[in-house]
């Protein structure tokens with residue numbers, strides 16, 4: 038376990054209006070006093086992979102000093118000691134009783150959330166009557182299927198209120214994911230286009246060009262659907278597909294996300310392609326007869342007025358030929374096309390979340406010159422070029438700051454989580470029962486060819502002959 042002091046919060050700029058969103062602030066909703074007491078952030082799972090790769094670098098940008106308290110997750114003595122350390126730390130910062138804030142970040146496997154939360158509840162709560170609080174940040178995967186997730190939610194729900202629980206999904210902290218609401222609802226241009234009348238298919242894609250690399254044991258238990266699709270890609274889908282929320286108030290946004298998920302109809306197994314990269318089982322921590330997919334393409338259908346008939350293709354894979362995450366919105370062909378532009382490709386609006394954030398719209402234009410011929414080109418907003426001086430924060434940096442501010446907009450609500458598991462549990466059960474088997478693919482490839490065939494079957498038309506020429510300054 039480790040604790041981080043409040044040096045950052047002593048910085049006046051943190052309390053300035055520029056960093057504080059009035060519409061989201063807890064003060065406005067509950068009438069509590071301004072938060073000035075000592076803040077302690079406690080990372081449980083401090084020696085693990087997640088903490089090392091994501092949590093600490095993010096915290097390091099926010100804070101200056103890190104302390105470490107070691108102890109086991111089910112020992113009363115350990116948590117009493119932890120509480121003592123935090124209390125001493127708060128005292129040393131002259132924090133008034135009732136004002137201090139404790140953020141417990143559980144970078145742990147979900148199996149130990151209940152005992153750890155019990156210990157926190159019993160031994161590490163602070164007084165909160167003067168604006169102080171205790172908040173718990175939990176990492177995905179929140180459970181393994183509908184039942185385990187619900188059990189976990191119930192266990193945590195008995196210990197903490199929903200407003201004290203922050204289920205983190207770091208994709209919700211990515212710049213271009215956060216931009217989706219603005220893009221969709223602040224641009225008149227998109228409002229009439231964003232529906233089944235104009236859009237033919239939507240892909241949400243995650244590709245990684247490395248394998249499980251030391252995480253084989255964890256991964257083999259979860260697989261790509263639980264690791265990426267059920268959470269990160271589904272969250273992105275919600276923001277792409279949901280209706281306009283009543284306001285930017287977190288509950289209004291999360292209400293709309295839940296409605297989209299509730300409109301997803303059961304997955305047809307013939308619209309699923311699973312893959313496993315060759316060599317995956319060479320990892321000593323992976324079972325020799327593992328059926329775990331490291332690649333999956335899954336078509337979801339949303340049965341509502343806006344989206345009926347539009348396939349949402351969720352695609353994720355490890356050990357592929359490239360690393361990227363993007364949303365690809367493909368429009369329908371132009372009716373009564375007089376330019377034969379169809380032969381070159383359809384309009385596509387691509388939102389690239391990473392690497393190098395960008396949005397581009399693939400268009401057909403007149404080829405410059407004397408001839409009246411057409412060519413595929415693009416309207417291109419590359420963030421690196423357009424916002425050269427902007428500092429795009431790491432997703433975790435942003436989300437941890439939200440937990441301190443008490444803004445739950447970018448966190449997963451319990452009912453959202455339940456529907457997300459309802460969507461994928463039947464498929465996951467069938468994989469576990471061996472009814473669906475992954476197709477082997479070569480590391481460094483595009484994944485199984487059957488995935489591209491499925492894409493074509495549900496209507497995706499690959500552009501041919503499009504060549505991108507990056508802009509130069």
Ligand SMILES: NC(=O)C1=CN([C@@H]2O[C@H](COP(=O)(O)OP(=O)(O)OC[C@H]3O[C@@H](n4cnc5c(N)ncnc54)[C@H](OP(=O)(O)O)[C@@H]3O)[C@@H](O)[C@H]2O)C=CC1
Pocket residue numbers: 240242365387393395396397415417418419483489499500503504505
């Ligand atoms: N601002 C910028 O940075 C811009 C960059 N570009 C770059 O230009 C290049 C071309 O752009 P774009 O056409 O959008 O992207 P790509 O050519 O990379 O991919 C287009 C689509 O075709 C699919 N695809 C690729 N190969 C196959 C295949 N063999 N069989 C079936 N489907 C396939 C891709 O699937 P999958 O998702 O699985 O890869 C993707 O959905 C890209 O590298 C892009 O990043 C373009 C415009 C602006």
Ligand SMILES: O=C1O[C@H](COP(=O)(O)O)[C@@H](O)[C@H](O)[C@H]1O
Pocket residue numbers: 207245264265362
């Ligand atoms: O949650 C996870 O995400 C990472 C990928 O995150 P990114 O921000 O680098 O796209 C993935 O490697 C890991 O398997 C998964 O658990």
